[in-house]
Each structure stands twice: as C-alpha cells, then as structure tokens.
Amino acid sequence: MSILENRPALSAEVYKVAEVAGYLWEKGWAERNGGNITVNITEYVDDAMRAMPAITKPMPIGATLPNLKGCWFYCKGTNRRMRDLARRPMENGSIIRICDDCSNYEIVADEPVKPTSELPSHLSVHNYLIGKGSNYKASVHTHPIQLVAMSHNPMFLKKDVLSHLLWSMIPETKAFCPRGLGIVPYMLPSSVELAEETIKAIDDNYDVVMWEKHGVFAVGDDVMEAFDMVDVLNKSAIIYRDARAMGFIPDGMTPEQMQEISTVFNLPK
Numbered sequence: 001m002s003i004l005e006n007r008p009a010l011s012a013e014v015y016k017v018a019e020v021a022g023y024l025w026e027k028g029w030a031e032r033n034g035g036n037i038t039v040n041i042t043e044y045v046d047d048a049m050r051a052m053p054a055i056t057k058p059m060p061i062g063a064t065l066p067n068l069k070g071c072w073f074y075c076k077g078t079n080r081r082m083r084d085l086a087r088r089p090m091e092n093g094s095i096i097r098i099c100d101d102c103s104n105y106e107i108v109a110d111e112p113v114k115p116t117s118e119l120p121s122h123l124s125v126h127n128y129l130i131g132k133g134s135n136y137k138a139s140v141h142t143h144p145i146q147l148v149a150m151s152h153n154p155m156f157l158k159k160d161v162l163s164h165l166l167w168s169m170i171p172e173t174k175a176f177c178p179r180g181l182g183i184v185p186y187m188l189p190s191s192v193e194l195a196e197e198t199i200k201a202i203d204d205n206y207d208v209v210m211w212e213k214h215g216v217f218a219v220g221d222d223v224m225e226a227f228d229m230v231d232v233l234n235k236s237a238i239i240y241r242d243a244r245a246m247g248f249i250p251d252g253m254t255p256e257q258m259q260e261i262s263t264v265f266n267l268p269k
C-alpha cells in the first residue's frame, strides 16, 4: 500500500510534482534524467507516518543542516526520468525524513528510490529557507532551452542584464517573476560550491537562479509556483529569440512602461 493512500493532502502535493514533471518533459527541458524536484512535505506528516520504520539505513546528506531537524521531503529519484515520474511519482521518487543528527536521511516510502544527485544543494536551500522563516516549500531544477542558450553569452551574465531584458519582452514576466533571474557562474553539477553560490543568489532576493550553461534553480510556495516563474522567464527568452530570428533586435518595453507595471502590481523593484 502506498503512503499516499488515505492521505489526500499529501497525495495532492505529490501529484502536483507529477504534473510539473510532465510539463518539464513536454517542454523539452528534461532530457533523460535531467532536472530534479524536492518538496518539503513536513506539514502533511501525521503520527502514523512518524511511527513508520525506515526502509533504508541512514545515508549521509553530504552536509549538516540543523534547520531540517524533523523535516520530511518528497524527492525525485536519482537517474529517474521526469517523463516517468509524471505517470508514477512514487516509483520514480520517494519520501525521506531527516535523521535527528541532521547529517543523514532515511527513505520511508514507498520504495528505496535514492534521491536526486542534487540532494545536497536542494536540502541546503531548504535549510536556508527555513532559517529565513520563508514559506517556500518547493525547489525545482530544470534545463529550459532558450534560457540556457542565453547563458552562453557573457553579455547576459552581468548582474540583472538578463532580468531587465526578459522583463521588457512582455508585461507578465515582471508581474510574475518580480525578483528577476539571479546568475551563478558555471560550476560542477552537484558540487557543494554550486549549492553555496545558489544560496547566496537566493539570499540576494532571487527566486530563480541561472546556473550558467546548465539550467535554472527555482524556489516557490509550491512546485507549480516555482515552475510558473521559470516558464514566464523562458517565454520571454523565446520572444527575444524569435525577434532576432525574424532579423531585428526587439525594442523591449520602455523603462516607463516597466515602471508602470511595478507601480500597478506593487512590485519590489
């Protein structure tokens, strides 16, 4: 029996991940096992779940994360495909809990599917978010084609250059991704350095961070919200690309038009 049985709230949260995993695949952002998703599901944990034995031995996170004491997560499995997770989330991901030493985790359900290779970076970000008192529960890493393509041009990697360009392509982008796109220079995937730089960028008030020549990392209240921010940014990247492909450089909205959006939507910048 699945842990999701008779737990509608938890089940809804996991199936939201499955829905987003399907979108990532359809958009071409999740080739093979590309990308990963983790969601803090601690609020849905009941006494019966707490009493469940683990189905694996404790395994090292790769970091000590004190704010995660007592926390539970749904995690995509390492080497698993988003397109498979979309149909069978509990066969291609698992529910883990953090051990009391805050350095190890154990898998509780449904199957011993080892979590994502980016677990240290995802959990470090969750640890940071809890420390800040943030409501954000979800983190998504994916490979959005046009945004990654733009990260191959150093011109776009200077602070907020890409944010302003993308915001100016269509009014919704600033409205729905008001903090813009943070930039983290190229670093080895899954490395501690990449996790540290991602946290610095989130601390700098970005909800979506570009990993140069690799992908993006987004955080949000839930997985849908994190996905939507990447989606609006990538939509702007496609508009920019299509204008260039039509043979001209797009004007972009004027600074006055962008300011008007910020005023009407009461945005931070």
Ligand code: 2HA
Pocket (backbone or CB within 6 Å): 033, 034, 035, 036, 079, 116, 117, 118, 141, 189, 190
């Ligand atoms: O999990 O995308 O960056 C596969 C990846 C790692």
Ligand code: ZN
Pocket (backbone or CB within 6 Å): 034, 035, 141, 142, 143, 189, 214, 215
């Ligand atoms: Zn990746």
